[in-house]
Amino acid sequence: MLVDRYFEEGVRLTEWRMARLKRPFDTLYWHRTFETWFAQLHRAGFRVDSLTEPHATAAQARRLPALRGTRRVPFFLVIGARRVSPNDG
16 A cells, blocks of 8 residues: 555545456545544544554464555554533533
């Protein structure tokens, strides 16, 4: 997975062209920096309780080669957050 133009936020396109697919397809997604995600959560009144960047263990990557890339760069960011009331300070 190539991480490039990280600070250029906006809509991006992923092209799925693997040989195992019966038909290639594209998906759109919205890229935001970590800084933007946290600012949006804060403005919406959320407090971040946890942050996880899931990745395979070495043993999992050996068993499932498709997961090897997660040992180099996380494919996902999982944020645990809860809305706080103004009284919570």
